């Protein structure tokens with residue numbers, strides 16, 4: 222059976238992981254968190270002193286995932302999307318959160334002032350939305366509001382319906 226690949230992107234803290242795991246458990250699709258994958262495989266290329274974190278080796282991440290993506294049925298979660306092959310994804314969801322709510326979520330993660338400020342600016346200037354529309358066909362890129370549990374539930378239900386429809390169309 223043909224299954225779609227879904228990209229969940231957006232500023233850190235908008236709820237990609239929460240949505241991705243819930244979707245995976247309710248759809249049977251596989252969830253992949255690119256940050257975790259890089260950590261497990263040490264898919265890094267240098268260190269970013271300014272942000273105090275390792276830098277992703279994007280080519281190795283793509284190599285690592287390519288077979289699974291070609292097979293289909295994968296939900297990918299990452300706060301970036303311009304280095305993934307365009308052919309991988311059938312739909313792209315950019316999660317969006319109000320700045321006051323996002324600030325609260327990131328504060329509880331213990332981010333320092335600079336990291337907090339940069340991430341909030343990233344959300345205000347819709348950096349990830351613009352990256353997504355620059356990297357994929359506009360008609361497959363959708364924004365989803367992710368401020369509260371009701372919106373989470375509604376996003377899960379909407380995407381489950383989208384998956385069901387996609388599967389029907391591509392397997393008939």
Ligand code: DAT
Pocket residue numbers: 231232233234235236237238239240326367368369370371372373
């Ligand atoms: P991300 O993977 O985008 O970094 P996350 O899924 O780890 O984000 O969520 C960050 C925090 O916010 C976490 O404590 C769960 C919470 N959260 C996620 N989606 C939410 C929503 N729709 N409403 C309220 N809280 C949410």
